[in-house]
Amino acid sequence: MAKKYTWSITLRPNAFTPDNDRDQLADVVPAGTKRDEDIADEIVAEGSEIKRETILNILSLRNKKVLGYALAGYNYSNDVEQMSPRVNGVFEDINAQFDPNIHKCVIDITAGAALRSELSNVAVKVTGTKEAGGAKIGAVANSVTGEKDGTIPIGDDVIIEGEKIKIQDEADEAQGVFFADSTGTEHRVSRKLTVNKPAQLIARVPADLAEGSVTLIVRTKYTGSATTLKSVRELRYAYELKAVKQ
Template sequence: MANYTKFWKVWLRLNLLTKDVDNDYTAEVSTMKNSLRNEDIAQRIVDEGSEIKYDTLLSIINQHDRIIREAVADGYSVLTKTCQYTPRVAGTWIGSSAKFDPEKHKVTLDITLSSEMRESLSHVGVEVLEVKDSGARIGLVTDTVTGLPDGTITPGDDIRIDGEKIRIAGDGAGIGVFFIDADGKEYPVTRRLTTNDPKCLLARVPSDLTDGQYTLRIVTRFSNTTTLLKEPRTIEYERLLTVGNGGGGSDRPEIE
């Protein structure tokens, strides 16, 4: 019998990718509210009794990350106690003399869990909470260029947004699809939506988005009736979307 010492709490959501099956669910991990960053990791090391000062620890952790970024950029495979980074170029090559084309090929990374991480996860159990409210929500975002739902998006190209009650309806400057950067600046989708249905949108990512992470926000007055909502409803995707290297030093990798 498994020796579980940690537990992930999960919500069940209807599977949007199997529309013909009514009783098919996927699990959504109820993660902690805030993502841990290097600053938090350094503080945890201090809290464990390290004699190294916080500022020194943070500098070392940041240096560790930088060296990994530089190494994979040089073509190295890097193995740490958490995972292995393996360089890969995605895309198809037509003919043996084909050249690299950034429009067709993508420089990326594969991540493989280390043996230490696999051992740690073997002690994690799962506690199912209940079926999560199927009200207005964004369930999945897919980059139509790469076909990946991993959170990466391509400026100037479309993303597919699957969800519930996400159709854009109503007039006004505040209605529509928006990308919000880390400073709170809004980048609206100005091109007419290719698809605008209650469960699916096809939206063109603004071409002026720079490398970084963005919150996807939908503001709509859509309701299930012929009467629009009196006040706009704001729906945000729970996962940050990433352009380029996310403002950091490495591309967002794919996890295998």
Template structure:
């Protein structure tokens, strides 16, 4: 398999002929799929045993992060940070002004394979929604995290959708494939969507997808952000 990408007009710069890469056709792989790959290469671990170990591993990671620790593995590194402005040295954390963020970066094993990922350039459908940037409007963080219950923005092209059609809109997709559709919108324009992030998205990694039916077409088209998002706190 290869990482497939196309080029779309970059609406975030003033240059009229700038293009940006858009990753397309990537498959969402969950823990069950990972376990099936492990078993398929001859592992003596059963699927049930493997899933149990992964659950215990994830629990331990969550507990360490909850305790304010930095978690470093060969696959990833998770470190906490705090954003927001403090008025003076006597000021303290205030949830209305500050946010706890989790910074996630690839570990050495993933860093090693970045240069080995095969690329394939494909033509993007001109009618396909393109997500160029996601912004958490509370923390001002781009393409990293979101704050449940707060307003976020998606910028790009061909984003507008029919709010009365439940098959269209903005969807947060969890690693297990569970989809959560956004229901409260502030702006629904071709170049920008503004909405309230659903309250229940408090744990895990999520892919962000926009689905719509472009003008004169009858089939649903999808556009996906190229990076995964995590809850800010």
């Protein structure tokens, strides 16, 4: 019997059908974030005699090989994923050359055959609604590279986009931009925000933040109206970030 899975979703109004205020779109609520370390721990827990360090080394070697395939322009496929190279942007004619100001190299990643097959065993549970324009962190960009690839530059600025993310009072230490490292220790941005707007924050990543996985947290009493929240509202970015030294 096939294993069953359940995804939790919240619903929000469909902005593309303004004439129908009943239409809703789904946002999947992430169950969490998994890494190679989790794979190794689970394999060991299942009774494997292979040491955790050996598993992690094999996974690291595999990741480096796949990275090399992608950068070399190969298609790569396994049961879980399919990767293929693509170039974005329009070439004016057959004599046009690649222009990094117009064109961009990207990798398309889609579900592999086994994953596509197993998706039929996923059930969906509606856990609530999300109003359009509600407070949320939508995207995070590395100010050094300009990319939204999940990396943030230690000691430099990060660009945070979203809705109702303005810090109401930067002097209030309970409010602000925080980065929680893999141990759960939070590092608050102490430098005055370069930009502090409802839809965008530009914050300096603390220099004492160690390289590795981090969680972005925004805490504020901002509401978008003349009134402020009585208690601080916490917003967590749904995706794990990686702090790096540029």
